[in-house]
Amino acid sequence: MLLKAFNEPLELREIEIPQLDEGQVLVELQASGVCGSDIHMWSGEDPRTPLPIILGHEGVGTVVDIKGEKRTVDGCSVKPGDSIIWNRGITCGKCYSCTVLKEPSLCTSRRVYGISIPSTEKPYVNGCYSDYIVLRSNTDIFAIPSNTDPAVLVSASCSGATSAHAFDMIPGNLIGQTVVVQGAGPLGVYAVAFARRLGASHIFVFEGSDQRLKLCRKFGSTHPVNIHTTPVDERNAMVMDVTHGRGADLVMEAVGLQGVAEEGVRLLRKGGTYLSAGYAQPAGKESIDFYRDIVSRNIRIQGVWVSDTRHTRQALDLVLDDPDTFAGLITHRFNLEEANEALRVMKERQALKAVITKNTG
Amino acid sequence: MLLKAFNEPLELREIEIPQLDEGQVLVELQASGVCGSDIHMWSGEDPRTPLPIILGHEGVGTVVDIKGEKRTVDGCSVKPGDSIIWNRGITCGKCYSCTVLKEPSLCTSRRVYGISIPSTEKPYVNGCYSDYIVLRSNTDIFAIPSNTDPAVLVSASCSGATSAHAFDMIPGNLIGQTVVVQGAGPLGVYAVAFARRLGASHIFVFEGSDQRLKLCRKFGSTHPVNIHTTPVDERNAMVMDVTHGRGADLVMEAVGLQGVAEEGVRLLRKGGTYLSAGYAQPAGKESIDFYRDIVSRNIRIQGVWVSDTRHTRQALDLVLDDPDTFAGLITHRFNLEEANEALRVMKERQALKAVITKNTG
């Protein structure tokens, strides 16, 4: 399914896949996640998007062919028939970010399947809204158990990995702590799951959809709060009540709308941390009183940008540890030909998570 | 119950409690844990033990009286009738360890109720094998929910807190990692619980008692291994199998017998961490090949000594999060007059954890 012009429907096209180069892996896609950022690319809001492009950066599939040898991150030879997932980003491994900082997510030549590689570039099938994808030799691959529903795993490679990146930046653990998650899209739901898995005792979610709040409870949220029915002052008071008036130890922002950061930072206790991961595209400016909000309260604000292979692995392990609960994240499933419909339900926020799965009919 | 001579039975004595000093808190004990180290003190193996002494350093009780004002760590005024637990250690707050290192567990003037304060020192009731204890003004106190069984909480203030200290010294989280716990006494069981709570996917326990292994499974151990039926090579192979031949990310030693460290260090992957917390009294020397075992494999060995208020709080939160499972840790309950019997079942390893509870009959 090819995006040829912004805001136009994707078009079904047949593309001939060229002979594989050394280390490349041909994969038949089993499931492709439809991500919120796909909507932004579709509408042309994301300046990184080249045209034409096959969208889709969250994929799980079955290996069809390998040229030469290719090993997974765990050191196993990739073989035809293997179920695999992969780091959606391809990084150079040679720059200052990759070698000195050891932060490949900051690699300046990072490229992403389905986001920044057009379908005019060999081997053409560079996105996941497709029957097949060819993974380049420098793609980091994980084998997955064949008995797991591929649709449940796809989000691990995007919102799951970004959430893992956020929680990987806090020192120590969350035992007994109070965490607030702002927003319960896939990123926020993963944040709830990570907070719970890392020991938090009190997990607030501030969100407008009761359905999503209900899901968050299953992931371990002790205090799902509907922002439409609970005003700012009241939800602030709830956090203060649980924390003996101190405020939250950690707030994770997973919304990306103006004003959210201002509310979030004030919920923190002195010395607390604000993880901001939801501003994936421009959303205007936040007004921050450095003296009152940051300095006099010893606050840390940490921006979180995308993720790398380490985080993909952490998210994958999180999902594999409890796939049944994560299955609840998926609200809609479509065939490849229905990709435009999938984009629509995501755009209209009918879906929490839509997944394109292989037509097994 | 007073220890007047090593290896002799404790004797029941009435002691008159003096008037409280400013900040002191008189507590009626609801539950006192019998710790493995009590056995060593009873037999005179622990050089810190003064005589005569009221043993018992793990206590939970009800506040009877306070002189002046005393606040909990959370800032609430302590009132008669409150259920409380406390950090068993009293530290100076002024030395290099307390102020510069911020490691009060290393305070050189640290004293411990039931371990290092004799009953000849005012206010006399300085241990938990007693109906009452007087907490000094520099004791750190936590309020506990009144609906929780006090017996379930006592171990949080000793083995739980020590285990919390161990896990507090590792950077980052354990998502997806493989952890081996050596030994399933209370310290090891807490280690399993922490490893699980902090995200580990594969948790081995190496232990000789099937009953304890069964309990560990409830706490999240995925691989409980009986060392009597599974020889060293075989259990090593099990760890390598799960980790694609790399070895465990983390091994926690909770045994304290000669040879244990040698086995444990070799189970680690390159760059792994060995937390050693079980050597609470002399156990001879370990033979370590620095080149092979440590340097060429980039291994970290971290000794863990006792705990502080931060760790007591983490352990307390861990237990309060799942008191039903922790109730399974307690195998025996006794009245205060039966303290000698409690020591006997611990010494003969019939009990995993014995607790002295208030005679409510």
Added chain:
Amino acid sequence: MLLKAFNEPLELREIEIPQLDEGQVLVELQASGVCGSDIHMWSGEDPRTPLPIILGHEGVGTVVDIKGEKRTVDGCSVKPGDSIIWNRGITCGKCYSCTVLKEPSLCTSRRVYGISIPSTEKPYVNGCYSDYIVLRSNTDIFAIPSNTDPAVLVSASCSGATSAHAFDMIPGNLIGQTVVVQGAGPLGVYAVAFARRLGASHIFVFEGSDQRLKLCRKFGSTHPVNIHTTPVDERNAMVMDVTHGRGADLVMEAVGLQGVAEEGVRLLRKGGTYLSAGYAQPAGKESIDFYRDIVSRNIRIQGVWVSDTRHTRQALDLVLDDPDTFAGLITHRFNLEEANEALRVMKERQALKAVITKNTG
């Protein structure tokens, strides 16, 4: 010298010092620093200031008398004749911040000599603009070499310690890194010294006074930049040039004026850290584009509030390592009776650092 009404001259008064309580130390002051925040207290801008008060929170003196025993942080008995410096803050050692977070600088009952204790409170001499001060028993004291000029050491207990706190919050070292310090008041000068001492290769200072820039060069600044002659774009370009276009690894804000944070955050490389310590009183709001400035660049902003005993010790060691260079920080010296003049030269920014020293005439 007593502050009885805001904006009025301090008045010389004789105060009778009461008998010492247990653990109190009577100190004859040798040197007292005049801090920028003294000016704000004098003018009533700092809401913490009670009246009447003896200002002065940076002191070095000679022990005259001790009631009972008092030990330094290093465990030595304090004796009459000892030269000492101390942590200006007094913290409770019992609250959540002190015991669980181990961040006494966040202690909610923190009190500070010369800032928050009025002269009506026993033992009355609670500030350093005085011949004598009485240190309470819970004050953390360091012995200092008797051959060091006391005036050189005073700033270690305030701006030095705050700067130490800032650098204590970054993980790892600064070997080879590029650091920008915004502002070269005492806080900024210490930041230059710490950055140099912790391995930074390129140290920019953005400052308006050539005299201060000259001093910063002595402390290790490789790029002292006058903001009046080098416009924003140009100084940004200088940083990019040195860092191969990446931006600074670390920016430390030591100014506290509106707009400074906005410039500083943009100087950072992806993944860089902004330490903000200069906003010691309200300065209005900063306008931050979370997407562009923080999230998409994985930036950390860390507020830094005051300091504790650990930081005082680090600053003290820094100064003792190179007292000759730090002597250059002091531009003016006054007798106690000239305290109003000292405040004036600080207020009018004639002085970088004024110190009140004992009249030895």
Added chain:
Amino acid sequence: MLLKAFNEPLELREIEIPQLDEGQVLVELQASGVCGSDIHMWSGEDPRTPLPIILGHEGVGTVVDIKGEKRTVDGCSVKPGDSIIWNRGITCGKCYSCTVLKEPSLCTSRRVYGISIPSTEKPYVNGCYSDYIVLRSNTDIFAIPSNTDPAVLVSASCSGATSAHAFDMIPGNLIGQTVVVQGAGPLGVYAVAFARRLGASHIFVFEGSDQRLKLCRKFGSTHPVNIHTTPVDERNAMVMDVTHGRGADLVMEAVGLQGVAEEGVRLLRKGGTYLSAGYAQPAGKESIDFYRDIVSRNIRIQGVWVSDTRHTRQALDLVLDDPDTFAGLITHRFNLEEANEALRVMKERQALKAVITKNTG
């Protein structure tokens, strides 16, 4: 100069250099360090050594030719005439160590120029005891200032980088701390330089050569101690004296002989860290009393194995910051044809550091 048989002299051979592959860089060597481990390889003690081989893993040279484009770690295009240094290790960038742990020094397929690549493997010139070397495309390269003596820089890529790796594993800084370095070979000298650069106030060196101790003083050692004239008890007492009886904060082992670790661990204060980097080949077993030496004192022992690009860069920056002092490390210089003589002076410990430099005669 080719090593064809262990313990036999290296032989001068002409080797035809094949056409470069994509990304390969042909370098004319300006300086090659003779490392202590070269002696072990020469004598066949290091099991990694294939035959025949061109030894030499520490090189600095001038670019002669590049096939295609190659960029430095800082992102600049490599051009003929550039002076460069490089990470001696080549890692896969794809395995668990490289991607999930972000520890390329633990990469299982790590290969090292002059250590593990025989001269029978294309492009043949795989070591630095040579006029030319061909760097593979996945080698990480740093440009160096053309006005720096290449001989001074070579050690940065081996002992310097390993020492950087050690100091990169300690959290926080060393301001005011006491460090003991065991051994003053190149690794130990770098440790002194790093300890000083990261803020340590008291730096002991335990070493048998007065000449090396004298050099260490130039690098910032405050307490150079000759182990032949100062017995164990006495040097222990010196450390205790400086630290108010606490012991050293950090001990770095740079010797690798039996018994050294036992002495070193006991010099530590409670909670201190032992960095062990000197056991580069088997040296027998150390006898460690876990209770007394590690657990009851909360000690950390950290093995340090080789290094990666991050550490090479840190060492390089350290040297470039003060090349004059580092020039003092070099005691002998030889032409390439004198390589056997260079090995001899290192083996007989006449040299602290020998360097083979280009015959400019």
